[in-house]
Amino acid sequence: MSVVTIERKVLEKNDALAAVNRERFSARGLLVLNIVSSPGAGKTSLLEATIARLSSRMRIGVIEGDVQTDLDAQRVGRYGVPVVQIVTNGSCHLEANLVGQALDRLNLDDLDLLIIENVGNLVCPASYDLGEAMKVVVLSTTEGDDKPLKYPAMFRQASVLVINKTDLLPYVNADIDAIRRNAWTVNPRLTVFETAATTGAGLDAWCEWLVSTTVGAHA
Amino acid sequence: MSVVTIERKVLEKNDALAAVNRERFSARGLLVLNIVSSPGAGKTSLLEATIARLSSRMRIGVIEGDVQTDLDAQRVGRYGVPVVQIVTNGSCHLEANLVGQALDRLNLDDLDLLIIENVGNLVCPASYDLGEAMKVVVLSTTEGDDKPLKYPAMFRQASVLVINKTDLLPYVNADIDAIRRNAWTVNPRLTVFETAATTGAGLDAWCEWLVSTTVGAHA
Numbered sequence: 212m213s214v215v216t217i218e219r220k221v222l223e224k225n226d227a228l229a230a231v232n233r234e235r236f237s238a239r240g241l242l243v244l245n246i247v248s249s250p251g252a253g254k255t256s257l258l259e260a261t262i263a264r265l266s267s268r269m270r271i272g273v274i275e276g277d278v279q280t281d282l283d284a285q286r287v288g289r290y291g292v293p294v295v296q297i298v299t300n301g302s303c304h305l306e307a308n309l310v311g312q313a314l315d316r317l318n319l320d321d322l323d324l325l326i327i328e329n330v331g332n333l334v335c336p337a338s339y340d341l342g343e344a345m346k347v348v349v350l351s352t353t354e355g356d357d358k359p360l361k362y363p364a365m366f367r368q369a370s371v372l373v374i375n376k377t378d379l380l381p382y383v384n385a386d387i388d389a390i391r392r393n394a395w396t397v398n399p400r401l402t403v404f405e406t407a408a409t410t411g412a413g414l415d416a417w418c419e420w421l422v423s424t425t426v427g428a429h430a
Numbered sequence: 431m432s433v434v435t436i437e438r439k440v441l442e443k444n445d446a447l448a449a450v451n452r453e454r455f456s457a458r459g460l461l462v463l464n465i466v467s468s469p470g471a472g473k474t475s476l477l478e479a480t481i482a483r484l485s486s487r488m489r490i491g492v493i494e495g496d497v498q499t500d501l502d503a504q505r506v507g508r509y510g511v512p513v514v515q516i517v518t519n520g521s522c523h524l525e526a527n528l529v530g531q532a533l534d535r536l537n538l539d540d541l542d543l544l545i546i547e548n549v550g551n552l553v554c555p556a557s558y559d560l561g562e563a564m565k566v567v568v569l570s571t572t573e574g575d576d577k578p579l580k581y582p583a584m585f586r587q588a589s590v591l592v593i594n595k596t597d598l599l600p601y602v603n604a605d606i607d608a609i610r611r612n613a614w615t616v617n618p619r620l621t622v623f624e625t626a627a628t629t630g631a632g633l634d635a636w637c638e639w640l641v642s643t644t645v646g647a648h649a
Contacts, residue, residue: 217436250468250552250581251573278553280579301583303522303553331580332553333469334497334522353572353595354470360499361550362469364520376572379601384628409603 225339228307232342235314236325242428243325245305245343247365249358250331252351253375255283256408257417258328262290264418269323269425274313276305276330283328293317304335307342324425337364344428345370352376356389359397366397371404373417378407444558447526451561454533455544461647462544464524464562466584468577469550471570472594474502475627476636477547481509483637488542488644493532495524495549502547512536523554526561543644556583563647564589571595575608578616585616590623592636597626 236243246254262271273294275283284296295313297305310327317325327343329336337346348369350358353376359366366372372394374387387405394401404420406413455462465473481490492513494502503515514532516524529546538544546562548555556565567588569577572595578585585591591613593606606624613620623639625632 249470249550249573250577251570277580279582280576282576282580301553303551330553331468332522332551334520334549334551335554351470351572353570353598354468357499357501358469361496361501363498379572379598382598382601 222338225307228311229340229342232307232311232314235319236342236344239319239322240429241319241322241325242425243327243341243343245327245329245336245341245346246349247329247333247336247346247369248331248349249333249351249354252331252349252354253408254328254331254349255286257349257373257375257406258287258326259290260408260411260414261326261418261421262287262292264414265324265421266290266292268422270321272317272319272322272325274310274317274325274327276309276328278302278330293322299330303330303332304339305329305341306339310341323429324421333358333362333365337368347371347373349373349375350390350394352380352385352387352390353383354385355383356385356387356393359390359393363397366394366401369398369401371402374403374405375408377405377412378410441557444526447530448559448561451526451530451533454538455561455563458538458541459648460538460541460544461644462546462560462562464546464548464555464560464565465568466548466552466555466565466588467550467568468552468570468573471550471568471573472627473547473550473568474505476568476592476594476625477506477545478509479627479630479633480545480637480640481506481511483633484543484640485509485511487641489540491536491538491541491544493529493536493544493546495528495547497521497549512541518549522549522551523558524548524560525558529560542648543640552577552581552584556587566590566592568592568594569609569613571599571604571606571609572602573604574602575604575606575612578609578612582616585613585620588617588620590621590639593622593624594627596624596631597629
């Protein structure tokens with residue numbers, strides 16, 4: 212019983228700090244996305260491909276969240292955008308206070324779009340608001356088409372679903388229509404993109420959506 | 431501060447219940463494995479292929495853990511082995527008390543090997559002992575070769591690493607030697623198998639290890 216109470220208090224405190232972050236973003240018209248997925252679904256590769264295509268058109272900043280290592284910040288940093296790495300030291304999700312600290316190390320006035328790459332975990336990050344405008348859930352085709360049904364909270368919390376690694380569809384037992392159907396069963400409002408971050412397939416639609424949504428946030 | 435204390439108490443209580451489970455297993459010489467991985471790494475497919483090969487040679491039982499749905503229990507149940515599904519209703523890991531309740535619905539005296547398939551999550555299940563003899567971590571080649579470094583707790587807690595979906599190696603940016611090297615950096619005592627559950631590659635070595643380890647537990 213006491214555990215549930217404590218957990219509720221943790222979430223309430225997180226929500227309050229997320230609201231502070233959200234005000235910092237909206238005061239600047241800064242679009243902030245919280246990218247979530249299982250480990251290895253391709254969040255970082257999608258981020259690299261996105262930055263490579265869009266960094267001449269808009270100013271992008273990144274916050275990387277990982278249980279250990281700054282490997283992802285190193286990868287993204289090569290593209291010349293500002294990156295802050297948060298190492299959670301064992302914790303399975305980012306929280307609003309950690310993101311708030313990371314924000315102090317970025318010049319938010321110099322950004323149009325801030326992408327937060329969460330810890331690879333399809334369960335826990337669903338409960339923690341970071342102040343983002345939207346959660347984007349990335350699902351790899353290699354994970355199978357039943358995942359929206361098995362991990363519904365994340366798909367319910369997300370506004371956008373990116374089905375990644377479509378280049379591997381010929382080699383895996385996954386049906387992309389079944390992924391869409393299962394995702395929409397859980398959350399009929401999901402905007403869905405299909406991408407292969409390593410080949411570039413589908414990135415145009417995803418990037419154009421990012422550009423128009425970023426412009427919309429700024430207006 | 432109080433949250434940390436509560437969390438320690440939760441883990442202590444879980445450890446005590448795991449010890450009770452472990453005694454039930456060792457009194458019968460029953461080998462119990464706790465299979466962990468990211469969502470979609472192929473735990474259930476590996477389980478299906480393993481049962482298909484071994485069910486005539488030993489008596490296998492399964493406990494399925496999922497956040498939602500009994501899809502995995504339905505898949506495994508087709509192979510004619512006793513299966514109990516635990517639905518955690520949002521919780522990101524199995525705990526020893528849930529497993530204890532599931533044990534009451536299996537006839538343990540009629541089993542040689544009990545496989546517990548945990549919730550798909552490469553972080554949280556590392557902290558929760560279920561009473562198993564060993565944790566087996568399954569890593570899909572599609573997740574990339576950096577995962578042991580980025581999620582070290584799970585690889586440190588595991589006794590066995592199964593590198594699955596080796597059939598997809600020609601199509602992904604992952605180096606199987608780098609996976610082994612990174613895993614051994616984190617835990618030099620890991621026993622490693624390479625499998626492709628859907629093609630059958632590598633299953634002989636994995637299954638022979640299972641047979642000899644099951645016999646060893648019974649002796």
